[in-house]
Amino acid sequence: MIPEDHPLVLIKKHVDFPFVKEETARYYHPGLGRPSFPPEVLFKVLFLEVWANLSDIQVCRELRYNVLYRYFCGVGWDESCS
Numbered sequence: 001m002i003p004e005d006h007p008l009v010l011i012k013k014h015v016d017f018p019f020v021k022e023e024t025a026r027y028y029h030p031g032l033g034r035p036s037f038p039p040e041v042l043f044k045v046l047f048l049e050v051w052a053n054l055s056d057i058q059v060c061r062e063l064r065y066n067v068l069y070r071y072f073c074g075v076g077w078d079e080s081c082s
Helices: 007-014 019-027 039-052 056-065 067-073
Strands: none
Touching: 007 067, 019 039, 039 056, 039 067, 056 067
16 A cells, blocks of 8 residues: 555665654653654654645644554554644
């Protein structure tokens, strides 16, 4: 279902995204506030918005059913995107 030569698959394979968690760690306190989506997921969603020229609403809609986008962002089928 997901083509191995798709640009998003290649980006996911070749870009090391843990830098996002490291760069944003000081903004997240483990004991305060509600749990957040992982910073890497949020970064990837924003990346998709720019890459596919989508609005916030459009990218949220796409993440509900687009297998490729869910794969790229690391969102499983049993996870909510809202």
